[in-house]
Amino acid sequence: MTVELLKELIAIPSVNPEHTDDAAIANEYRLAVFLSAWLSERGFAVEYDAVGDLRGNVIGRYGPAQADYTILFAAHLDTVGIDGMTIDPFKPVIKDGRCYGRGACDMKGALAAALTALDQPGLLASLADSGIAVWVVGAYGEETGNIGAQRLAEQGLAADAAVVLEPTRGAIVHATKGALWVAVTLYGQGGHGSNPAQGCNAILAALRLIPWLQTAWLESGGETDAPPDITTMGPGTVNIGRIQGGNAINIIAPQCRLEIDRRLVPGESPDQILAALDQQLQALCAEGHATGYDVEVLKLGPAFATPIHAQLVADLQQALQTVTGEAVLDTAAWHSDAGALSRTCREVVVFGPGDIAQAHTPDEFIDLHALEQGTAILRAYLETVCARRGPGAGGAIP
Ligand SMILES: [Zn+2]
Structure with missing residues (x-):
């Protein structure tokens, strides 16, 4: 038994x-x-x-x-x-x-x-x-x-x-599906809350990043080579599970961290997905919305x-x-x-x-x-x- x-x-x-x-x-x-x-x-x-x-x-x-x-x-x-x-x-x-x-x-x-x-x-x-x-x-x-x-x-x-x-x-x-968990930290420039134009608010940078994560990032995994019989699985997904930013109400937020759960469908390339994220973060910095960033891969399990x-x-x-x-x-x-x-x-x-x-x-x-x-x-x-x-x-x- x-x-x-x-x-x-x-x-x-x-x-x-x-x-x-x-x-x-x-x-x-x-x-x-x-x-x-x-x-x-x-x-x-x-x-x-x-x-x-x-x-x-x-x-x-x-x-x-x-x-x-x-x-x-x-x-x-x-x-x-x-x-x-x-x-x-x-x-x-x-x-x-x-x-x-x-x-x-x-x-x-x-x-x-x-x-x-x-x-x-x-x-x-x-x-x-x-x-x-x-x-x-x-x-x-x-x-x-x-x-x-x-x-x-x-x-x-x-x-x-x-x-x-x-x-x-x-x-x-x-x-x-596979799972790619990443933590993204955006950095800005702190300063007095009475004069936001003097600093660079990392929370606002996160707000610019989020719509991109939910749209273009989902398309960044490349052509999938998955067999045609797995259509019931549905597409890859993004869940922003946690966000932490700023220090106090009257300080320009110098950093903001997002924890993101990206689920992969078979054939999607985690390398391509991470490269696309890096490129987008570089663009945010180049446009002056952030002063820097870190990306930490917390988990990578293939589909x-x-x-x-x-x-x-x-x-x-x-x-x-x-x-x-x-x-x-x-x-x-x-x-x-x-x-x-x-x-x-x-x-x-x-x-x-x-x-x-x-x-x-x-x-x-x-x-x-x-x-x-x-x-x-x-x-x-x-x-x-x-x-x-x-x-x-x-x-x-x-
Ligand atoms: Zn189990």
Whole structure:
């Protein structure tokens, strides 16, 4: 039963250290130790890539070193913090067909489903006999900047088919937006508020910048090379989430800082978008509206899009059909480790039981039926790939 493993995972605190000051629950290492042992016991070769004492990535590999085909299940180890929670975060409770606890939905549920799917006598061995390797990754630091997955991509972790485990309500999410977070500080010239013409007001410079951010900047990402089947995703967006400027009512504002969340669609170039911003800021200075500026990139996570005819999508669709009778494809505006892993993995999707609406909530839960169904789908997916490639045939059976 997947739920028994899920309860074990919930009981192991793995709160992202940027979300808590409590050393008793902070960092991912406890869960990394558990996952490493779980994988080792089932014959995986496990590597722990420590980043400091308390954080790191777990990489488990099963099957041939020179595999014909590599399947990656990628989970993140961290959860968000527990402030304001109305349930006990680390004492899982089963009630009304749900399992409650921090991480139940995002995303220990999907991890439990994937591990339980793998934990079928003979399945890993038959996959290996068919030339298929199965890798399981537990990445740290997803909730704050996808740093674990970025590290894995920089190290060149390359699978043919990567299933990023997140709650998608059982839909195959084959494309998501990327996120570029920037802080722009505009500088002016302070002075007495009774004589504004004598200074240079940075707040007024920000007011000139904002309309441009919401129009021309949205067009600056270049021609997208995204597949035509992701039109449901909608365009890139800009949200100005925070603005802070000036020192006092009777002083000409010498600086103004804006924090901006630019969401990218697949194919948009973050470099081009940042270059356009720089050019616009230079123009503001040249026209005398500001005396200088700083741009700080707070986060950059790429978008990704896997075509709907990709092998991974087809195999997962077949598994969904087998288990539920329908296969739903979707795209998403939210960001996950899939963006980073798409840089090195050939085909990527996000998939898992649970609803993103229950992620990060004070009473986080996952529906138990969805959890067990997610397990059945992931197991059917592995069986589908195995059957397609055939035992010992190195892919001879189509
Ligand atoms: Zn997540």
